[in-house]
Amino acid sequence: MIQVRGLTKHYQVHRRPPGLAAAVRALFSRTYETVKAVDAIDFSVGEGERVGFLGPNGAGKTTTLKMLAGLLHPTSGDVTVAGFVPRRREAAFLRTITLVMGQKQQLLWDLPPADTFELNRAVFDVPRAQFQETLKELVELLEIGDVVQKPTRQLSLGERMKCELAAALLHRPKVLFLDEPTIGLDVSMQATVRGFVRSYNERYGASVLLTSHYMEDVVQLCPRVIVIDRGRLIYDGDLRALSHQVRPDKRIVVRFESANGVVPSAADLARFGQVVSAEPGQATIQVAAEDVSGAVARILAGLPVADLTVEDPPLEEVFSELFRSNRRAAGVT
Numbered sequence: 001m002i003q004v005r006g007l008t009k010h011y012q013v014h015r016r017p018p019g020l021a022a023a024v025r026a027l028f029s030r031t032y033e034t035v036k037a038v039d040a041i042d043f044s045v046g047e048g049e050r051v052g053f054l055g056p057n058g059a060g061k062t063t064t065l066k067m068l069a070g071l072l073h074p075t076s077g078d079v080t081v082a083g084f085v086p087r088r089r090e091a092a093f094l095r096t097i098t099l100v101m102g103q104k105q106q107l108l109w110d111l112p113p114a115d116t117f118e119l120n121r122a123v124f125d126v127p128r129a130q131f132q133e134t135l136k137e138l139v140e141l142l143e144i145g146d147v148v149q150k151p152t153r154q155l156s157l158g159e160r161m162k163c164e165l166a167a168a169l170l171h172r173p174k175v176l177f178l179d180e181p182t183i184g185l186d187v188s189m190q191a192t193v194r195g196f197v198r199s200y201n202e203r204y205g206a207s208v209l210l211t212s213h214y215m216e217d218v219v220q221l222c223p224r225v226i227v228i229d230r231g232r233l234i235y236d237g238d239l240r241a242l243s244h245q246v247r248p249d250k251r252i253v254v255r256f257e258s259a260n261g262v263v264p265s266a267a268d269l270a271r272f273g274q275v276v277s278a279e280p281g282q283a284t285i286q287v288a289a290e291d292v293s294g295a296v297a298r299i300l301a302g303l304p305v306a307d308l309t310v311e312d313p314p315l316e317e318v319f320s321e322l323f324r325s326n327r328r329a330a331g332v333t
């Protein structure tokens with residue numbers, strides 16, 4: 001559905017050294033610097049796939065999504081989305097995709113979302129009957145029946161984001177580019193948006209390429225992740241495999257019986273592995289993956305355990321480690 005080969009975007013930015021003299025000199029001769037926002041990346045996404053597109057701030061995610069949506073012209077490389085070349089912005093291409101940016105809005109500020117929906121119906125030339133049917137489905141799935149007639153400026157952030165999604169999907173696109181669709185939402189609204197994206201993907205077999213700095217979005221929605229850093233692709237594959245590859249350790253979370261008031265000391269806990277945290281009643285101990293069963297047996301035998309769980313390290317740590325080791329390998333600090 002999405003094919004990307006050698007995709008590159010360089011920005012020319014004007015760099016002016018500080019100081020008045022430099023400002024005057026810059027009037028006559030400007031110095032430009034090339035920012036390699038996206039640097040020869042390759043990937044493809046199949047029909048109906050949900051893929052996380054991840055990277056630290058400034059990695060090149062938004063630039064890539066804008067090129068895939070045809071809003072930016074690549075410096076070089078080839079992209080096709082559903083067989084279309086995005087930068088041509090053909091009407092049939094625009095009917096096939098949608099780009100939702102959590103930080104931007106398309107709803108008309110002083111009018112109710114229902115008016116933007118109607119405008120989009122006309123822009124995308126959606127047949128009236130199909131429009132009514134999709135609108136009914138989206139309103140039900142997103143539970144926005146009582147807000148679509150209020151002026152957008154009166155809506156809460158969460159209500160507005162749900163209406164943004166409805167406006168972006170009324171033409172039933174087959175490819176969704178979602179750039180931080182849950183940014184700023186509370187955890188329950190994030191879960192609603194995630195559930196909705198999954199339902200839409202399953203109902204219409206749509207492909208989803210999603211960026212998010214919230215790891216829960218990634219865990220819940222994206223079995224596969226593509227990771228970029230400083231414009232270069234550094235991982236493309238299964239999320240769980242990445243986690244095990246980068247951080248092949250496990251965390252044993254132990255809750256202690258409090259009846260006898262005994263709290264193991266840090267030295268007691270350190271006998272079983274690396275102590276990540278220790279507080280009254282609970283401790284987290286990190287051990288090598290191959291040592292988990294042995295460590296669990298030793299903990300059960302040696303400590304007053306009320307409850308014990310084995311977990312993977314948090315994804316935030318997995319990605320920090322991935323970026324750190326990638327930058328070390330590239331000789332960048």
Ligand SMILES: Nc1ncnc2c1ncn2[C@@H]1O[C@H](COP(=O)(O)OP(=O)(O)OP(=O)(O)O)[C@@H](O)[C@H]1O
Nearest residue numbers: 011013035037055056057058059060061062063064
């Ligand atoms: N219009 C522009 N002109 C010059 N440089 C730009 C422009 N847009 C983006 N950049 C630069 O390109 C790089 C990639 O930016 P981009 O917005 O694609 O990153 P991102 O991965 O989406 O980051 P974030 O997670 O912070 O949104 C950054 O160094 C940014 O400063």
